[in-house]
Amino acid sequence: AEDDESDDEGKDEAEIAEATVDLYRSMLFGNTKTGNMERARYYLDFMIEKGMKPDNLCFDRLIEGYTKVGGNDSLKRSLQVFELLEKCRRKGEIKPNERVYTSFIRALTKGRPVDMHKKAETLLNRMHQLYENGNEGIKPTIFAYNAVLNACAETIHVASASHDDAFKTAIRVFNQLREGKESLDHVTFGNLLRCAQLLPEGEKRDKYVSATFRMCCEQGYVNNFVLRDLQLASSEEQWRSLLDMPRGEPDIERLPRSWSYKIDSVK
DSSP, rough: HHHHHHHHHHHHHHHHHHHHHHHHHHHHHHHHHOOOOOHHHHHHHHHHTTTTTOOHHHHHHHHHHHHHHOTTHHHHHHHHHHHHHHHHHHTTTTOOOOOHHHHHHHHHHHOOOOOHHHHHHHHHHHHHHHHHHTTTOOOOOHHHHHHHHHHHHHGOOOOOOOOOHHHHHHHHHHHHHSSSOOOHHHHHHHHHHHHGGGGGGSSHHHHHHHHHHHHHHHHHHHOOHHHHHHHHHOHHHHHHHHHHEEEEEEEEGSSSSSGGHHHHHHH
């Protein structure tokens, strides 16, 4: 009987502890939703201090929250949260997942540091390394790859960055993606087309745009977003030639259905 009472007490304590963790998680989530990031960060620190071991979603919501709120120090704040995540990882208290790493890559991109394409690729490589070391939840998905490709494309807005190096990084990451088992999507091709702006105008850029768009057509991922990015990446003469539209605005309804069959299949 005494053993039964002891077991019941242990269950009660565990249930109370779990309810307490859930309460603080809810308060953290609520504050990130309303943009009260200082208070949300307080709850994260408090949970760690009290040994509650916050999960990936706690770190992810904070990073996403800082990115959404923006401001001059948003990247700095996101970096602090990410470094805290890494500290917990090294102590064996958490196994970071793909989502939280991808969120930080997006935070880097919005913050636009000079070498963001290099940092994004480094994070992608670290994800692969951690996956190979046994963390199955951090295996890069198409979302992670697209985030890195977007970081490369956004380098065009960083005047002091090496556009040539960012373009080479994009090609390297895309080739790595194609060698894996992840399926491409319209976001992939849109990012690749935007990366054309990293190249100087001329024959090389035109060939790259043509090859990328034709690959997108063959894969069946052309949609209005891809058409928008095609216009950004090429001259009017080139995109009209690729679409076979001598006049008028790009119209997805006037294009071959085979160019969009993957898009149609998921509607």
